[in-house]
Amino acid sequence: MTDKREQYDRRFETIDEQICELINKRKSISSKSSIPTSQLITSWSKKYDLYEGFLDGLFHHLLVEDLFKPYVDPKGFRKNIPILKSYERDNLFFTVTFVRQYENASIVNLTMDKEPLEENAESLLEFTFLELSIENNGVEYDCKDIGGGGSDGHMSHTYTVSPPLPDDMSAVKFIFTEYKEPLQRKPTGIEFVITLENEL
Template sequence: MRRMGFERPTEHYDERIETIDEQLCALVKQRKEMSNNNPGFPANERISTWAKEYQFDEAFLNVLFGHLFTEDLYGPVVEPKEFLKNIPVLRSFEKDDLFCMVTFVKQYANASVVSLTIDRDASEDIQGEFVQHDFFELSVEDQKGTDYTCRSDGGGGSGGHMAYSYIVSPSLPDDLSMVTFLFKKEKAPFGSKVAPFEFVITVE
């Protein structure tokens, strides 16, 4: 899934605020470094206090800090190129009514695409009622200590079945027995509240 390009909303820019805007960028960088890139999210009381003190709407500040919270989603994008082959995995994790499986990995010259399916018991779902699905982040480790970058490439489904794909770069080794897949349900889309949960899938 290709990221859409950004279109500047207006040609107008007040050059007098350029220094302030640069300072904002510097402060965001300082914020990341001071928090080890794990800043969390300000409490509602702080948001309310800052909104009154600096004359902002609370909703605006929530959106602002929401974007800062998920800033890692906007890292450099690697698009898979030159398809090589599919590697079947078929390794799973099960807890209660949740069944998670890495089905296969698509190998490309510059990246890999990991496919994950999640199935749950949907017999108690009410027809027409919205069901909040889980969102998982992927991280990958191997025995060589390779620094892998992982990003979600979207997903979808219906009922009790969901399918997700993740782009991993650089490419994973063909021998996946060297690799560990860690899925974490932590950073949900802004506004969602989920309990932390993670699972590991290895290929033996």
């Protein structure tokens, strides 16, 4: 099959670069949760002879740019550092259990536990979209949720963090923010911070 990029029409080059420039400009002035209203989508689809579904998909696609961001593949295992610090809310018990240290990254492990009552089984699932950010003396970290799983009463998530966290984590803050949907940037208002100074 012929690669479409090998057949690129150079007449599009200036236009395509302008598209990239406008996307970059939009990123610099808008939050990632900003999507045009359905009325605007309908108006623009008629004005520019484009399908509404295409335009809607295009703007939603701009929300998930982070999916394409390259993340470090942890290599060179060094040690496991126990954390065992928790936060409790509405009978949900969140615990950062340990951090796995590699030469080029760290892996943070978060567990979520709830009394596994059948009538409340869905309550735990509502808390699955948790994003991690790190504060540590002004150092910038990239954090990525690399998956999780569990049962009605217990779930776990793992996050890669790069560059690697220091072995001394006394100044590190693990900030977890809940969103209604993954990568949709619609926070529920629930956020909690775990540090080594926290008491259970």
